Amino acid sequence: MFKDLPEVELKKGIIKANNLLNSSLVDSNFDFVYDNEYTIIFKEKPNTTQQQLLVSGTITDEQGMPLPGLTVYISSTQPNMEQGENGSKTMVRGTVTDFDGKFSIQADKGQFLVITV
Secondary structure: OOOOOOOOOOOOOOOOHHHHHHHHHOOOOEEEEEEEOOEEEEEEOOOOOOOEEEEEEEOEOOOOOEOOOOEEEEEOOOOOHHHOOOOHHHEEEEEEOOOOOEEEEEEEOOOEEEEEO
């Protein structure tokens, strides 16, 4: 686990394990937690980079006619339509369909696409 990490220079004296581990793991994919007084658990850091997606499309009615002016937005939580909650409290970014009903918007993997009138 420590094989490709930079060496940490230590001098004679006392250093807390917490400080030593923070210095050692600063450039790694690992983090640590203390389970109890004598146990340190190493775990992989979560991936903080999100996978960006470009979501685009055309919104039409039942007859295939484009629907301009609809609000299209990305929500960080899934809306609960049964309770009338459209998710706007957690809106990340939004856009509006153009004259031809087309839209294009950036989203992160795991977010939700919401379309409202």
